[in-house]
Amino acid sequence: MAMEAAEIERLIKQGLPDADVSIRDLAGDGNHYAATVTCESFRGKSRVQQHQMVYAALQGQMGGILHALALQTNVPE
Amino acid sequence: MSIHDFIDSQVKSNDVVVFMKGTPQFPMCGFSGQVAQILNHLGVDYKGINVLDSDEMRTGIKEYTNWPTIPQIFVKGEFIGGCDIVREMFQAGELQTLLEEKGVPVMGKATA
Numbered sequence: 001m002a003m004e005a006a007e008i009e010r011l012i013k014q015g016l017p018d019a020d021v022s023i024r025d026l027a028g029d030g031n032h033y034a035a036t037v038t039c040e041s042f043r044g045k046s047r048v049q050q051h052q053m054v055y056a057a058l059q060g061q062m063g064g065i066l067h068a069l070a071l072q073t074n075v076p077e
Numbered sequence: 078m079s080i081h082d083f084i085d086s087q088v089k090s091n092d093v094v095v096f097m098k099g100t101p102q103f104p105m106c107g108f109s110g111q112v113a114q115i116l117n118h119l120g121v122d123y124k125g126i127n128v129l130d131s132d133e134m135r136t137g138i139k140e141y142t143n144w145p146t147i148p149q150i151f152v153k154g155e156f157i158g159g160c161d162i163v164r165e166m167f168q169a170g171e172l173q174t175l176l177e178e179k180g181v182p183v184m185g186k187a188t189a
Contacts, residue, residue, distance in 0.1 A: 047158055047162045047165070047166075048144075048156065048157070048158050048162065051144075051158065051159075051161070051162065052143060052144070055144075055145050060145070062145040062146065063139065063145030063146045064145075068108070070160075070161055071161050072161070072165070
């Protein structure tokens with residue numbers, strides 16, 4: 001089981017409409033990605049909360065079919 | 078004792094707890110290994126709990142924190158995050174500050 005980068009980006013944007021998302025495929029196996037998500041709605045939230053917002057957008061895929069997503073969350077300058 | 082109560086007691090009775098795959102000496106996953114490396118580098122004593130020992134623990138910890146992946150790091154009972162967050166905090170020096178603020182001894186690398 002694996003996920004396509006475009007699918008990850010679509011899910012995150014669907015859950016966080018104002019997010020800017022960039023995905024890097026780390027291993028080419030559909031299982032190891034790095035994602036940078038910049039979003040106004042992260043402002044004032046802790047890193048844990050920001051990451052939980054992204055995981056919620058991924059609707060439970062995280063830790064399941066998506067084994068590894070190295071996540072970097074930012075607030076727009 | 079329920080798995081939730083066990084986890085609760087562990088995170089509240091140890092300064093630093095890492096729910097990980099494998100043990101501090103033999104991490105079984107790259108992400109768990111990275112966290113062990115960072116804590117070892119800082120000279121922080123921590124309790125490693127191997128989630129591979131029990132499926133109940135492996136799912137229980139994810140429910141306890143509403144966090145989908147392993148490893149998971151706690152300092153003085155507070156959930157800090159997973160590998161990404163701990164690495165990001167370490168690189169920014171925030172992890173060292175947090176540990177000091179919480180009164181967790183940080184030996185750090187003895188510089189020659």
